[in-house]
Amino acid sequence: MATHKLLLLPGDGIGPEVMAEVQRVIDWLNAQGIAKFETEQGLVGGSAYDAHKVSISEADMAKATAADAVIFGAVGGPKWDSVPYEVRPEAGLLRLRKDLGLFANLRPAVCYPALAEASSLKRDVVEGLDIMIVRELTGGVYFGEPKTITDLGNGQKRAVDTQVYDTYEIERIGRVAFDLARKRKNKVTSMEKRNVMKSGVLWNEVMTQVHAREYKDVTLEHQLADSGGMNLVKAPKQFDVIVTDNLFGDMLSDIAAMLTGSLGMLPSASLGEVDSKTRKRRSLFEPVHGSAPDIAGKGLANPIAMISSFGMALRYSFDMGDLADKVDAAIAAVLASGLRTADIKSEGTTPASTSQMGEAILKEL
Amino acid sequence: MATHKLLLLPGDGIGPEVMAEVQRVIDWLNAQGIAKFETEQGLVGGSAYDAHKVSISEADMAKATAADAVIFGAVGGPKWDSVPYEVRPEAGLLRLRKDLGLFANLRPAVCYPALAEASSLKRDVVEGLDIMIVRELTGGVYFGEPKTITDLGNGQKRAVDTQVYDTYEIERIGRVAFDLARKRKNKVTSMEKRNVMKSGVLWNEVMTQVHAREYKDVTLEHQLADSGGMNLVKAPKQFDVIVTDNLFGDMLSDIAAMLTGSLGMLPSASLGEVDSKTRKRRSLFEPVHGSAPDIAGKGLANPIAMISSFGMALRYSFDMGDLADKVDAAIAAVLASGLRTADIKSEGTTPASTSQMGEAILKEL
Ligand SMILES: CC(C)[C@H](C(=O)O)[C@@H](O)C(=O)O
Ligand SMILES: CC(C)[C@H](C(=O)O)[C@@H](O)C(=O)O
Numbered sequence: 001m002a003t004h005k006l007l008l009l010p011g012d013g014i015g016p017e018v019m020a021e022v023q024r025v026i027d028w029l030n031a032q033g034i035a036k037f038e039t040e041q042g043l044v045g046g047s048a049y050d051a052h053k054v055s056i057s058e059a060d061m062a063k064a065t066a067a068d069a070v071i072f073g074a075v076g077g078p079k080w081d082s083v084p085y086e087v088r089p090e091a092g093l094l095r096l097r098k099d100l101g102l103f104a105n106l107r108p109a110v111c112y113p114a115l116a117e118a119s120s121l122k123r124d125v126v127e128g129l130d131i132m133i134v135r136e137l138t139g140g141v142y143f144g145e146p147k148t149i150t151d152l153g154n155g156q157k158r159a160v161d162t163q164v165y166d167t168y169e170i171e172r173i174g175r176v177a178f179d180l181a182r183k184r185k186n187k188v189t190s191m192e193k194r195n196v197m198k199s200g201v202l203w204n205e206v207m208t209q210v211h212a213r214e215y216k217d218v219t220l221e222h223q224l225a226d227s228g229g230m231n232l233v234k235a236p237k238q239f240d241v242i243v244t245d246n247l248f249g250d251m252l253s254d255i256a257a258m259l260t261g262s263l264g265m266l267p268s269a270s271l272g273e274v275d276s277k278t279r280k281r282r283s284l285f286e287p288v289h290g291s292a293p294d295i296a297g298k299g300l301a302n303p304i305a306m307i308s309s310f311g312m313a314l315r316y317s318f319d320m321g322d323l324a325d326k327v328d329a330a331i332a333a334v335l336a337s338g339l340r341t342a343d344i345k346s347e348g349t350t351p352a353s354t355s356q357m358g359e360a361i362l363k364e365l
Numbered sequence: 366m367a368t369h370k371l372l373l374l375p376g377d378g379i380g381p382e383v384m385a386e387v388q389r390v391i392d393w394l395n396a397q398g399i400a401k402f403e404t405e406q407g408l409v410g411g412s413a414y415d416a417h418k419v420s421i422s423e424a425d426m427a428k429a430t431a432a433d434a435v436i437f438g439a440v441g442g443p444k445w446d447s448v449p450y451e452v453r454p455e456a457g458l459l460r461l462r463k464d465l466g467l468f469a470n471l472r473p474a475v476c477y478p479a480l481a482e483a484s485s486l487k488r489d490v491v492e493g494l495d496i497m498i499v500r501e502l503t504g505g506v507y508f509g510e511p512k513t514i515t516d517l518g519n520g521q522k523r524a525v526d527t528q529v530y531d532t533y534e535i536e537r538i539g540r541v542a543f544d545l546a547r548k549r550k551n552k553v554t555s556m557e558k559r560n561v562m563k564s565g566v567l568w569n570e571v572m573t574q575v576h577a578r579e580y581k582d583v584t585l586e587h588q589l590a591d592s593g594g595m596n597l598v599k600a601p602k603q604f605d606v607i608v609t610d611n612l613f614g615d616m617l618s619d620i621a622a623m624l625t626g627s628l629g630m631l632p633s634a635s636l637g638e639v640d641s642k643t644r645k646r647r648s649l650f651e652p653v654h655g656s657a658p659d660i661a662g663k664g665l666a667n668p669i670a671m672i673s674s675f676g677m678a679l680r681y682s683f684d685m686g687d688l689a690d691k692v693d694a695a696i697a698a699v700l701a702s703g704l705r706t707a708d709i710k711s712e713g714t715t716p717a718s719t720s721q722m723g724e725a726i727l728k729e730l
Contacts, residue, residue, distance in 0.1 A: 076560070090560040120490045120599050141506075141528065142561055149563050156532045159567035163506065163526040166517070193615070195441070195455040196507055198514050202524035226615045227655075230623040233598065234485050250558070250591045251616055258595040290592075 003036045004318055007067035012046040013291025015073025018306035021358030028362055045075025045089035055092030064096060069317040071310060072286035077293035097137050100282040102270035104176040105135040107288060109256035114335040118344055119261030126259055132241045133256055134177040135249025137270055139169045142246045165199045170206035177243035178215040185240035187219040191228040191248055232256055257288050264289055264302030264343045267309035269316050283317045285309040299353040302341040304331055307361060330364035368401045369683055372432035377411040377454060378656025380438025383671035386723030393727055410440025410454035420457030429461055434682040436675060437651035442658035462502050465647040467635035469541040470500040472653060474621035479700040483709055484626030491624055497606045498621055499542040500614025502635055504534045507611045530564045535571035542608035543580040550605035552584040556593040556613055597621055622653050629654055629667030629708045632674035634681050648682045650674040664718040667706040669696055672726060695729035
């Protein structure tokens with residue numbers, strides 16, 4: 001059996017608590033001989049800053065580069081609100097994405113039937129919702145240069161951010177979206193602001209070309225990002241796969257996540273290009289939720305998004321789709337049994353702490 | 366009585382139909398001697414392109430500059446999808462905003478009690494919602510240079526857009542937001558992505574300074590734009606005034622509008638700086654909805670957003686707050702009577718065409 005090397009980066013806030021539940025799943029898989037994972041731990045975000053005055057150390061970056069997959073918790077919190085911009089907690093995550101070349105961010109927004117009531121939207125609008133948002137993750141305004149604040153004198157400063165996209169960046173994220181659509185409902189909606197942004201014009205043009213050249217069997221639709229956001233709120237079930245740039249993807253995937261009423265349940269995968277020789281790709285898996293410093297250390301956090309992110313690692317990095325299906329089924333079964341962490345509790349359900357929820361999922365497995 | 370000069374720019378799609386209803390209100394106010402409006406008409410968007418191959422003619426720009434207020438319908442439609450970028454319908458609107466210096470875009474998101482059921486959100490989440498989104502309108506990625514597509518050879522192109530903000534631009538939009546909050550619930554939420562964008566860092570810093578210097582009596586809160594979007598969907602009533610940049614404002618105001626279930630009802634005002642001598646400011650008023658080409662010319666459009674935008678002109682440009690209140694009350698009364706255009710119809714209400722709705726509001730007045 002092949003040994004898979006994992007780097008666990010719990011990060012800040014509730015990161016360590018929810019990562020502990022993934023660690024238990026890994027230990028159990030190893031003990032049962034179902035898989036062979038070798039894990040290392042590292043620091044990222046505020047915890048790395050506290051230890052080394054950086055958002056991630058060179059040693060941990062080297063571990064991330066050597067790992068077969070990185071499992072990431074969450075970063076940030078008010079404690080680090082005034083650390084210098086270059087070493088703020090988020091910088092560690094952004095460096096991992098950029099240096100590992102993780103250009104494709106997959107964010108499923110699924111409404112668990114047991115949780116439809118937890119959404120602020122009407123049940124019939126979100127029940128059965130199953131969208132995949134494919135967000136470009138290493139380009140756009142996140143990394144474009146210049147990115148500066150200049151003192152102009154007279155008490156005036158000028159801030160500049162730059163959105164840059166090249167044809168190949170749009171092509172490769174397009175292919176990820178079309179490939180995913182083929183295994184789903186065969187529809188891709190591309191979102192940009194071509195009526196205002198040149199990057200939107202190019203985005204639209206390249207998506208249209210990739211579709212015409214390689215994916216005629218998939219339905220391609222274009223929406224402006226602002227009306228796309230509206231449609232997400234109005235009638236989200238019209239979507240299957242949404243493909244969009246880094247910044248619009250940040251906004252739209254958070255909104256899609258909130259629609260489901262299951263923010264504490266949603267995983268994400270960030271993938272690099274497939275190496276033509278080894279057929280491997282770099283990857284990082286993280287929950288969509290943040291570090292929730294207000295509830296950290298109280299056993300209140302929901303570990304499902306984190307465990308489900310590990311499930312995505314099994315599926316997308318280790319070709320263990322069957323095992324991933326079992327993880328998903330275990331989560332669904334525990335929810336169906338009525339167990340709930342505080343964020344998803346409702347009348348008639350059984351309260352569970354972070355570790356009780358992790359324990360129950362492990363038992364199901 | 367002072368004469369007020371209005372330029373009416375109906376634009377494309379349903380623009381002319383809904384503008385016709387505003388024209389009736391104006392004619393009536395003139396006939397009754399309640400006010401004295403002098404109106405001119407112009408072309409903008411696709412209709413200007415069809416007539417002059419531009420998105421707005423120099424002659425109409427001159428009329429707009431000379432007018433006391435511009436009343437704008439909507440622009441765009443599939444008919445002009447392939448016209449050159451520089452003369453696309455939206456370019457006319459963007460030029461009006463930029464050349465008239467309309468930096469402050471006010472977008473109220475109000476949930477009419479009679480329409481709470483039309484929202485995709487649960488009634489208790491949106492009932493009574495009353496948010497004011499203050500969007501910066503002449504800066505950011507909409508107008509920053511460079512804004513280019515370059516051919517790199519090898520079939521590769523590079524698209525660049527530039528987000529630029531200077532201190533004074535953030536200060537003046539901040540003041541508009543704080544001033545409005547003082548007349549409302551005294552709370553401003555500023556939204557940006559300071560964890561990723563330098564313009565977000567400067568935005569946050571300047572808002573904090575303006576607040577500390579001039580508006581200590583108002584509550585100021587900061588949210589990241591992605592979690593702000595989430596919170597809008599989860600619990601929108603936590604907000605009073607939201608102030609944000611041009612692109613985030615585009616996205617967030619559309620989402621806020623959709624929450625109310627009343628997209629066809631929401632007006633907007635775009636205001637310039639107050640002239641220190643004349644105490645006047647340039648202004649443009651437009652509905653939040655678009656040109657809806659699919660229903661154009663069928664008498665199906667809801668004229669309320671357009672009439673309500675004219676109401677905002679009365680309030681913000683002509684100091685006729687009492688008359689504006691009467692317009693608002695007339696709209697509310699007609700809705701309470703059960704009259705509905707197709708977009709807001711529900712069981713037990715009376716269907717109305719565009720002109721029947723306009724007529725009914727006029728009768729109420
Ligand atoms: C933490 C932050 C830098 C990050 C982003 O903006 O990409 C987060 O919001 C996300 O969506 O993963
Ligand atoms: C028509 C378009 C250019 C415009 C914008 O992006 O500002 C519209 O979406 C709006 O919100 O007024």
